[in-house]
Amino acid sequence: MADRDLRAALRDFASRCNDNERLRQMNRDWTRTIAVRPSEDEPVFLRYEAGEVAVTDLADPDLVVEGPNEILCAIFTGETTPTEPYMDGTLLVRGSQDDMMRLDIISLLIWGE
Secondary structure (H helix, E strand, C coil), rough: CCCCCHHHHHHHHHHHHCHHHHHHHHHHCCEEEEEEECCCCCCCCEEEEEEEEEEEECCCEEEEECHHHHHCCCCCCHCCCCCCHHHHHCEEEEEEHHHHHHHHHHHHHHCCC
């Protein structure tokens, strides 16, 4: 598989979140930094604040999503759901259970099942 640009996938994800009024309302009081860390590279950070999402260079994440670059790109572009990679241990998510559930719901609202 060819290397894909995770930062571009996350920018598209952020744009879709920001274009979704329901998500903006749902996340208006959720302020979190999420590190999306490909196994073979440095993390890219998503910042949720006041209902808006941005790709940023901030550190000190509240939630870490880690896995191979191809799987992360596929998840954040909606090509695959996180369920199978998470269940087989390819995708690791560290953070509070509430934050992990919120990220799951965000994905469902953007991409569906």
